[in-house]
Amino acid sequence: xxxxxxxxxxxxxxxxxxxxxxxxxxxxxxxxxxxxxxxxxxxxxxxxxxxxxxxxxxxxxxxxxxxxxxxxxxxxxxxxxxxxxxxxxxxxxxxxxxxxxxxxxxxxxxxxxxxxxxxxxxxxxxxxxxxxxxxxxxxxxxxxxxxxxxxxxxxxxxxxxxxxxxxxxxxxxxxxxxxxxxxxxxxxxxxxxxxxxxxxxxxxxxxxxxxxxxx
Amino acid sequence: xxxxxxxxxxxxxxxxxxxxxxxxxxxxxxxxxxxxxxxxxxxxxxxxxxxxxxxxxxxxxxxxxxxxxxxxxx
Numbered sequence: 001x002x003x004x005x006x007x008x009x010x011x012x013x014x015x016x017x018x019x020x021x022x023x024x025x026x027x028x029x030x031x032x033x034x035x036x037x038x039x040x041x042x043x044x045x046x047x048x049x050x051x052x053x054x055x056x057x058x059x060x061x062x063x064x065x066x067x068x069x070x071x072x073x074x075x076x077x078x079x080x081x082x083x084x085x086x087x088x089x090x091x092x093x094x095x096x097x098x099x100x101x102x103x104x105x106x107x108x109x110x111x112x113x114x115x116x117x118x119x120x121x122x123x124x125x126x127x128x129x130x131x132x133x134x135x136x137x138x139x140x141x142x143x144x145x146x147x148x149x150x151x152x153x154x155x156x157x158x159x160x161x162x163x164x165x166x167x168x169x170x171x172x173x174x175x176x177x178x179x180x181x182x183x184x185x186x187x188x189x190x191x192x193x194x195x196x197x198x199x200x201x202x203x204x205x206x207x208x209x210x211x212x213x214x215x
Numbered sequence: 216x217x218x219x220x221x222x223x224x225x226x227x228x229x230x231x232x233x234x235x236x237x238x239x240x241x242x243x244x245x246x247x248x249x250x251x252x253x254x255x256x257x258x259x260x261x262x263x264x265x266x267x268x269x270x271x272x273x274x275x276x277x278x279x280x281x282x283x284x285x286x287x288x289x
Contacts, residue, residue, distance in 0.1 A: 006268040006286070015269050036262075039284040044276035063272070064286070090240050101268050101286050113243035116250040123257040126283035131246045131255070132239070157283070160258055168254045178279050 005102030007060035011049030018060055023098070023106040025075035030109050032087065036125035037100040038066035041157060046096040058097030065091050067100035067107070068115055068124035078109040086115040088124040090132065134161030138169070145170030147213050150205055154190055155181030163188040172215055174208070176201055262287040 003022045008015040025031045043063045045051055068088040071081050081087070091100055092108040099105065115124045137158065143149045143166045151166065153159040154175030166173050167189025175181070175190035178197065185193045194204050209215075249255040259282035263271040271284045 004265065006265055015272075017266055034288045036288055037286040039271050039275045039286065041275065044272050047272055048276075063268075069288075089243055092240065101265065101288075103265070103288055111240035111243070113240075113247060116247045118251045119257060122260045122262055122285045122287055125285050126257050126260060127246060127250065128240070128243065132242055135242050135245060136239075155281075157280070161255060164255050165249075168249075180279050180281065184281070 003102065003104045005060075005062045005104075006064075007062045007102075008047055009060050011047070011052060011057075015047070018062075020060075020102075022104050025073050025078075025106050027076045028078060028109055029075040029106050030071055030078060030081060030087075030112055031073035031075075032067055032069040032100075032105050032107055032112075033072045034067050034069040034100055034103060034105050035121035036068050037064045037102075038125045038127070038129065040065055040129050042096075042129075043101075046099075051096075056095040058095055061097045062099040062102050062105075063096060064099035064101035064105070066125050066128045067091065067105055068119075068121040069105075071112075072104070075109070081109065081112065086121075087112050088115045088119075088121075088128060089113055090128040130157040131161050133158045134165055137162050138165045141166075143169050143171035146215050148172045148174060148209050148215050149213065150174045150176055150194075150201075151190070152176045152196070152201075154188065154193075155184045160184075160188055163190050174205060258282045260285050265289075 001022045002019045005018050005020050006015050007018045046063045071085040089112040092111045149166050149171045151159050151163050154163045155177045163173050173190040174192040175185035176194045176196050179195050182193050262285050265288050
């Protein structure tokens with residue numbers, strides 16, 4: 001049985017649909033019938049070969065980290081999933097190449113969870129990598145209700161989620177964005193928007209928040 | 216240009232990639248709770264068919280994507 005995957009054969013070249021064998025889930029893995037796969041900032045870097053000196057890449061190289069789809073087969077030692085489960089998650093492969101821009105992907109079960117009931121597959125596929133990164137950012141920054149937090153790239157992939165999560169914690173968010181994102185920042189909860197290209201960002205923050213991060 | 220800048224940045228700050236560098240996935244259920252509870256909303260989706268993945272990757276490389284690019288596999 002074969003399946004379709006988007007893959008490149010060399011760094012920096014255009015990709016195409018490849019007919020490939022359906023991969024087998026190894027111990028601890030799930031075979032996912034992918035319905036949708038989010039595009040992340042790392043994907044263009046994998047395809048361009050930017051990171052080729054830093055990690056192994058495998059060809060034909062199928063990019064893609066995020067996915068939402070349906071569990072099709074279950075590897076040995078995996079518990080808590082059944083064939084047909086609607087799931088989303090992030091591929092944990094230590095090398096780019098066996099990614100999720102494909103009709104089938106094998107992923108470690110640790111990176112898989114039931115799909116949020118309120119989201120369709122495309123929406124769910126948009127979340128995992130940037131959402132998990134945003135949770136890690138919020139844990140590190142630990143914004144408090146009486147604090148102002150400046151979010152650089154507040155309307156970019158990770159920033160969209162960081163801005164919402166910081167707002168949900170009651171913090172005041174100063175969104176540092178490109179001009180194109182200025183309209184979106186208030187929708188995410190930001191109370192203030194600073195165009196990163198308009199001048200000295202530090203000076204703008206000091207002028208608006210002379211007491212620093214304390215509101 | 217972007218590729219060169221990215222490579223230079225990794226070298227300047229001394230990052231070493233020993234495999235993909237990602238946030239731990241065990242917090243996915245936490246994300247699910249936030250999404251289903253309405254505390255986190257998903258940006259508008261721009262969907263590309265699998266055969267047009269190249270176009271999606273090029274748009275991502277250009278930066279300042281307004282919503283989220285998603286490959287609608289099927």
